[in-house]
Amino acid sequence: MEIFIASIWGLIIGSFLNVVIHRLPKAILKDPNANLDCLLWPASTAPCCGHHLSWLENIPVISWVILKGRCKHCNAPISPRYLLVEVLTSASFAWSAWQFDFSLIALIYAIFFSIAICLLFIDLETFLLPDRLTLAMLWLGLLGASLNYLPVTPQDAIFGASLGYVLPWSINRFYLLIRKHDGFGGGDFKLLAALGAWTGWLDIVPVLCGASVIGLLVIGSSAFLKRQNLSMKHAFPFGPFLILSGLSFILIKI
Numbered sequence: 001m002e003i004f005i006a007s008i009w010g011l012i013i014g015s016f017l018n019v020v021i022h023r024l025p026k027a028i029l030k031d032p033n034a035n036l037d038c039l040l041w042p043a044s045t046a047p048c049c050g051h052h053l054s055w056l057e058n059i060p061v062i063s064w065v066i067l068k069g070r071c072k073h074c075n076a077p078i079s080p081r082y083l084l085v086e087v088l089t090s091a092s093f094a095w096s097a098w099q100f101d102f103s104l105i106a107l108i109y110a111i112f113f114s115i116a117i118c119l120l121f122i123d124l125e126t127f128l129l130p131d132r133l134t135l136a137m138l139w140l141g142l143l144g145a146s147l148n149y150l151p152v153t154p155q156d157a158i159f160g161a162s163l164g165y166v167l168p169w170s171i172n173r174f175y176l177l178i179r180k181h182d183g184f185g186g187g188d189f190k191l192l193a194a195l196g197a198w199t200g201w202l203d204i205v206p207v208l209c210g211a212s213v214i215g216l217l218v219i220g221s222s223a224f225l226k227r228q229n230l231s232m233k234h235a236f237p238f239g240p241f242l243i244l245s246g247l248s249f250i251l252i253k254i
C-alpha cells in the first residue's frame with residue numbers, strides 16, 4: 001500500500017518536475033537570480049501553442065496516453081519527455097518507499113531522485129546545470145550524511161564533495177592548456193561535487209570513469225546509427241552521463 005501511495009505521489013511530483021524542466025532554464029537565462037515564482041505561476045500552458053491546459057489535459061501519464069502524445073488544441077506532438085519524467089519519478093518514489101517505508105530517509109532519497117531527474121533532462125535539452133539544483137543536491141547529501149541517513153560518513157561526504165569539484169576542475173585546466181577550449185562545463189564540477197557528497201570520495205574517480213564510458217557508448221552508437229562523423233569539438237552534455245554513473249554507485253551501496 002505504501003508503495004502504491006508513493007508511486008501516485010511520484011506521478012504528481014513528476015508532473016511538477018516537467019514544469020521545472022521547462023521553465024527553470026528559461027528563467028535563469030533571462031535573470032540568473034530570478035525568483036522561482038515562475039515555477040508555480042502562471043498555470044500550465046501547452047509549450048507548442050500556449051493554450052491553457054484544462055485539468056483533463058493535466059493528469060499525469062493518462063492525459064498523454066489519451067491524447068496519443070499530441071496537443072489537443074493544435075495537434076503538435078508533445079515530447080515523450082513529459083511521460084518519461086512522470087514514470088521515472090513515480091518509479092523512484094515507489095523504490096524509496098519500498099526500501100525505507102514512509103520515513104525521513106525515504107523522503108531524502110525521493111528529493112534526491114527528483115533533483116537528479118530535473119538536472120538530467122535540463123542538461124539534455126539546454127546544456128545547463130542550474131546551480132540551484134546542483135547545490136540543493138550537494139546540501140541534501142551533506143545533511144543526509146551528517147544525520148547518518150546515508151551509507152557515507154559526514155567526513156567522507158565532505159571529502160567526496162571537495163574531490164568531486166577539484167578533480168574535474170583540474171582535468172579541465174589541463175585540457176584548456178592543451179586544446180585551448182573547455183573539456184567540461186562549470187556545471188559539471190558542481191554536479192560531481194554534489195554526487196560526491198552522496199558517494200564519498202573513494203567513488204569519485206569510478207563515477208567519472210563510468211560517466212565517460214556511458215558517454216562514449218551512447219554518443220558512439222548514436223553517431224553510428226546516424227552515420228555522423230564526430231569531431232572532438234562536437235559539444236554534448238556530460239551531466240546526464242555523470243548522473244547515470246553516480247546513481248549506479250549510490251544505488252549499489254544501499
Ligand SMILES: [Zn+2]
Pocket residue numbers: 046047048049050051071072073074075076
Ligand atoms: Zn498546442
